[in-house]
Amino acid sequence: MSTQKAIQISKTGGTEVLEINQIPIPKPQPGQILVKAAYAGINFIDTYFRSGLYPVPLPFTLGSEGSGTVEAVGAGVTKYKPGEQVVYYGSGSYTEYVNVPEKAISHIPEGLKLEDAAAILIQGLTALTMLRESYEVKKGDTILIHAAAGGTGLVLVQLAKALGATVIATASSAEKLEIAKQHGADYLVDYSNGEDEWVKEVLGYTKDGEGVEAVFDGVGKTTFEGDLKVTKRKGSLISFGNASGAVDPFKINRLGDKNLKLLRPRLFGYVATQEEFDRYTQELFGYLKSGQLKLNIHKIYPLEEIVQAHKDLEGRVTTGKLVLKI
Ligand code: NDP
Structure with missing residues (x-):
């Protein structure tokens, strides 16, 4: 053949x-x-x-x-x-x-x-490398994960919980949010109710309504403006995908309003060398073996x-x- x-x-x-x-x-x-x-x-x-x-x-x-x-x-x-x-x-x-x-x-x-x-590999390494290198999630952080019941979203939720974060999860239905909850999400927000509503709900789950330390957003176009509103002063906005379409052109001086950090990472940039790929892959397998990642x-x-x-x-x-x- x-x-x-x-x-x-x-x-x-x-x-x-x-x-x-x-x-x-x-x-x-x-x-x-x-x-x-x-x-x-x-x-x-x-x-x-x-x-x-x-x-x-x-x-x-x-x-x-x-x-x-x-x-x-x-x-x-x-x-x-x-x-x-x-x-x-x-x-x-x-x-x-x-x-x-x-x-x-x-x-x-x-x-x-x-x-x-x-x-x-792809969803697991994407989630792991972002939580380590795009914004290093620490115990006590409150973070927002969009499309939390999706493939990458569910890995992000579980690993962020393993790292000690409080997780606010969004999804487009009650059933999907329930799945995010079963994987450890602390607060659930249905973002199909519109930007004003989800932004208000997310801020309501943060200390003094100040916003989250980091947003992990694979949705893109439809959530980006809301992300700028819910990210805390000096916080990090990690825009890593375009499930709803590519994010519209953006004037960087808007980041100065809250001294935000904006990242647009790609997995391949984090696992480019043999050493990086092997190290992160073994760490990911470790989370599977320990049962922290399902x-x-x-x-x-x-x-x-x-x-x-x-x-x-x-x-x-x-x-x-x-x-x-x-
Ligand atoms: P998912 O399983 O997460 O599926 C995408 C989810 O996005 C849907 O289930 C849906 O969840 C949500 N969504 C929101 N708006 C839309 C829309 N208009 N059309 C379709 N879906 C929408 O997919 P993946 O885990 O494979 O990927 C998630 C994201 O991560 C993608 O943007 C992908 O490109 C990105 N990614 C980026 C990488 C990188 O290196 N930068 C590597 C891997 C993934 P809901 O119904 O709850 O809104």
Whole structure:
């Protein structure tokens, strides 16, 4: 067999541009590991590549992470052997065989199932690195986490609680807020009631109504203005995604009103080196092992149902993580 199935786009747009194509199975180059994929994690970023919000060269194979079994290794690779179970991140994971560089792969710890492993890296590392480096969350802080019942949101809630923060969680329904609560959120705010209302509620949960130490916002366009209102003087606003669309252009002198820090981090900038990737990945596995972090798989979709998976994610009907069975 020399070809494999791959979910690709040859033009950008809605879910109608998703194609299942046959493409060659690659050979591992020096420093690469060829993995026979079992599962791919589905992330909101995949929809940005598909829609054109984040431009990519076309045709493009979608998917940003996955899990599977080592099939072959390229020259110079000594740490991995055929048959071992691995988890990895990087582009092109919605395929049957994925070539991964050594600095973006890790062995799956004992006891972690392949489908769970595919659910952990991108959202888990994003949450962990932001809580450590975008704003270092400390015991006693009160922080706001938007879309708290989503994949990244539920990891943020659990890790922020493990670090000792008080968590105010937003989501668009009572059912979603209940899930955030089950994962440790202290205060629940339905932000579908409009900005004036959610801003008032969030401030009401903070000391003297002064606002939160930090906001973690993957929603983007619709929440950014409210974020400026609920962030405390000298606080941090971490805008890390665009689920509702990209944030509108912004005049930086507005930050001076409260001496706010505004960050727009990307995961890859925090795990760029082998040392950073290994250290954060091991720390994340540690949280899983200790039970402080629980995975929440919304649904495992067969590869043929990728259209439905993207529709569900963009349609806000999911909580936790979506996984694709390859
Ligand atoms: P989620 O599972 O969180 O799904 C997105 C959630 O956003 C929805 O469930 C929904 O929750 C909320 N939302 C609010 N407004 C909208 C809207 N108009 N359309 C769709 N959803 C909306 O996805 P992920 O965990 O994969 O990603 C969350 C965010 O984190 C994304 O913005 C993503 O790009 C970002 N991200 C950024 C990374 C980085 O490196 N910077 C890395 C990983 C993720 P509700 O119904 O409760 O509002």
